[in-house]
Amino acid sequence: MTESDDIFTARGSVLIAGAIIDGSTVDIAIDETGTIAGIGEGAREAIDVDIIIDGSERLAVPGLVNTHTHAAMSLLRGYADDMLLQDWLSQKIWPLEAHLSGDDVYWGTKLACLEMIKSGTVAFNDMYFFMDRAAEAVDEMGIRATLAYGFIDLSIPEKREAEIKATESLARHIQSLDNPRIRTAVGPHSVYTVSLEGLRWCAEFAKEQGIGIHVHLAETEKEVVDCVAQTGKRPAALLDECGCLTPRTVAAHCCWLDEAECRLLAERGVSASHNPASNMKLAVNRAMPYHWLKQAGANVCLGTDGCSSNNNLDMFEEMKFAALLQKFAWNSPTLLPAGEAVTMATAAGARALGTGPGTLTVGAPADIVLVDARAVCNTPLYHADSNLVYACNGDAVMTVLCQGRVLMHERTVPGEEEILEGAAAAARSLVGRARQAS
């Protein structure tokens, strides 16, 4: 079978013929299970080829992994910006979110998945509400996701019970889907929104279920100052005391960590998710101390945060923001070079979510992105990593495979028009309901 419209529905082994990896033109063979079976010399012989994808003039790179987002907030893209954090939340975001329905989350997550696929992301780490509907969207879109219900008890026992039930219910639901692409995690929102009892329950439940933890950590100075004033401990120490720092924990932001906290995260095997665009937009006044985390040996990955504080999900753009923010904020033009930014967005992200090595190697899941080597952003092409991080954005991505299945080809994603219409309609309806109520 050759390249055709059926490429999205066809099942079987895939040969990417003659793509560019590290400056060499090589074949990539993918077996029926969606695993990379061979690369380079003799790769064609590793499989009985069912589907051929022309890789010429394409850079093959591992699929990108977005380790911190609130996918359905794509419906809030551009709804309110350029405000003080508290005004923005209390006057704009929360009043709108109060009217959020399961349908909104379904359409918002569909839109987010479409955007991620179109910019080369194959897996994401999500925290929000109505997560059963998010799972439905992810299932349909063919991407990977780790879905956490945002656990916020505000130290109110009744609320804690409700959050526990919601978390347990989501875990059961995801288990029932039996889709290897979709996992769940426990989502204690942060030390300032969850009680010690709540944090301890989350840690216990994650351990019992063998699932991950997704938490916000040290995003603002206020979070650290308040935590120390109330508990005598900095946020990372407090999370650790509650058992929340594990090798399956992803801690988002990490802007205000001190050096000892960086070492603690590394010791516990926690993945620290850098969210530079969001941190800049919300003016958190400090960039993640990447140099300390790196020195301590922590796994540092990358995330976009939600669309209302970015306002897109383009991990290529995020790599550039990461590499440039680190240089600027820590006054070092050599900090976070292009190659490390690519690793952050691929291998480190895959490690954080447990989705494989995040590299193009035999035995790895075929999560592969083909980037246009003839795009302006790749002309000239001295160093692919430099162009990917500093010159290109996600629109240079032409083809995306997740576990060997083609999700986008030559920039076409099946069903794009319906998703754009459905999401726009959901956004209109949400704003209309909020206006009516106010």
Added chain:
Amino acid sequence: MTESDDIFTARGSVLIAGAIIDGSTVDIAIDETGTIAGIGEGAREAIDVDIIIDGSERLAVPGLVNTHTHAAMSLLRGYADDMLLQDWLSQKIWPLEAHLSGDDVYWGTKLACLEMIKSGTVAFNDMYFFMDRAAEAVDEMGIRATLAYGFIDLSIPEKREAEIKATESLARHIQSLDNPRIRTAVGPHSVYTVSLEGLRWCAEFAKEQGIGIHVHLAETEKEVVDCVAQTGKRPAALLDECGCLTPRTVAAHCCWLDEAECRLLAERGVSASHNPASNMKLAVNRAMPYHWLKQAGANVCLGTDGCSSNNNLDMFEEMKFAALLQKFAWNSPTLLPAGEAVTMATAAGARALGTGPGTLTVGAPADIVLVDARAVCNTPLYHADSNLVYACNGDAVMTVLCQGRVLMHERTVPGEEEILEGAAAAARSLVGRARQAS
């Protein structure tokens, strides 16, 4: 005549039918001279329509203006990154630039113009070498440019004489072209590379010729400290003493200006070009004090700097970097809101280069960009400015007109393939020559 492939060669009046401006769907009429003749009600009647462009599902915005770049450095995109400034310049950039030919500048500028057109930029302010060849490229590409020869005398009298000759020669050449899209400016590189005599000559020549001045100002702390140590004055005061601060001066970077210098720039009518991505990548350790410049009433515009320190020419991306860097660096989430970022990239840029009002208004030159309102980055569409700055990149631009002439339509720019091939070949040849010589 209707929409067709001839749209690039056709001449005459143009009707953009039903584009979106400020949330309303309106017609835009452009007369034979490339001037906006009507917008909205009755616009169709303002012209005898020769060419129709379908504006449905398109946001119409003024063409973007890149007020500081070194266009031909597109050939150095990704050649070397992530190094200390002095190592990067002395080990990588200067050795390569030493082998630069006129042909290289021609192809580099063609590539840069292609990239700018593809991301919605209609005019740019350039400083480099072999500028007669840059002019040739600009002439062919249909874009506007103000071209300055980079005047660097290093206080050596013989070198100064040569720079004066080169500057005079370029001015004569541009005048001889008699192309209203192409202008020249005097390009004293900076206070640390040009003598006082050189700066004074530049100011005099600019005044005599009635042309602009393009200068780097207060990019690094070292520039300020050295200048004060050597002359007892800060850089802006020194430029002013030499007569270089005029209403036709564009000062790039302006990171380390103090409050008094901001007032001085405003008083003299200087345009300050913000270059956030370059400043972050090179870790200059301070963001332009936009709040002081704004308070003083200075014209603050936007530029990408050259491709070797960015590494692209996408003004949409640059708007986001500007809005986010200002918020982060000056610790204020309300600083440089989306609407101001759009003004920076359009009206303020047009004012800096004297290319019209930089707005979509009757009587203005028809420098118009049509952005895909159905792109993911414009879904949902609450506030166009927010989406343009925070969510979209230049790839959302579908159609570009400069003085009423169509330079790109539905993302097609005539001759793109030849430019990519020519530029890639020039880059290979340049690197080959540099290697042979070393």
